[in-house]
Amino acid sequence: MTTTASAIAGDYSKKVSDNLANKRMVPFRKKILLIDDQSEMSLFIALQQEGYEVIACESPQKAWGLVWRFRPDFIIVHLSNLSKGDISALQGCAVLAGGPPIIVARPIFAGGVVVKALEKVAAAFLHPLERNALREVFDELESSLNEKWS
Numbered sequence: 659m660t661t662t663a664s665a666i667a668g669d670y671s672k673k674v675s676d677n678l679a680n681k682r683m684v685p686f687r688k689k690i691l692l693i694d695d696q697s698e699m700s701l702f703i704a705l706q707q708e709g710y711e712v713i714a715c716e717s718p719q720k721a722w723g724l725v726w727r728f729r730p731d732f733i734i735v736h737l738s739n740l741s742k743g744d745i746s747a748l749q750g751c752a753v754l755a756g757g758p759p760i761i762v763a764r765p766i767f768a769g770g771v772v773v774k775a776l777e778k779v780a781a782a783f784l785h786p787l788e789r790n791a792l793r794e795v796f797d798e799l800e801s802s803l804n805e806k807w808s
Contacts, residue, residue: 687711688796691730691755693721693748695737701763704789705734718747725755732796735780736763745775752779759799 690705692714705712713728715721721733733752737744752760759781782795 688731689713689728691715691721691724691728691733691751691758693718693733693735693737701734701736704792708789708792718744718751721751722747722754725751728755730755730758732758732799733760734763735760740776742775745779749779761795761799 687709689711690713692702692705692712693716694701694714695716699714702712702714713724713730715724717737718735725733733748733755735748740748748760752758760779761782761784762776762780763784781799784791784795
């Protein structure tokens with residue numbers, strides 16, 4: 659029995675299409691870069707439980723090494739204090755990541771100049787930090803992004 663190249667290719671193609679037909683489609687998981695100086699990681703865990711892919715670091719400066727590779731859909735800032743240098747680093751991270759919305763997830767204890775600079779950078783402020791509030795912010799930001807690209 660002789661086997662031709664086209665017969666082998668056809669058989670392989672059928673196996674691939676059968677395998678694809680039998681696999682369930684996995685929904686796209688949104689990626690979140692969490693900049694969090696809290697050691698308890700409760701926000702990290704809550705976001706993972708909501709189905710997000712999360713990567714975390716302690717400062718905007720450390721985020722620089724993560725954003726290019728990870729390409730987050732959202733950046734969440736959960737920090738106690740921010741300086742003007744932190745805000746500049748945060749802006750740079752967002753640019754490197756392709757411009758995802760920045761969500762500030764708690765009141766920042768800083769001077770007026772820093773707060774005003776942060777207001778220019780943040781797409782949303784989230785306080786109190788609750789799951790339902792998180793979902794609402796994500797839904798609102800996703801719908802506004804969808805409208806922007808439609």
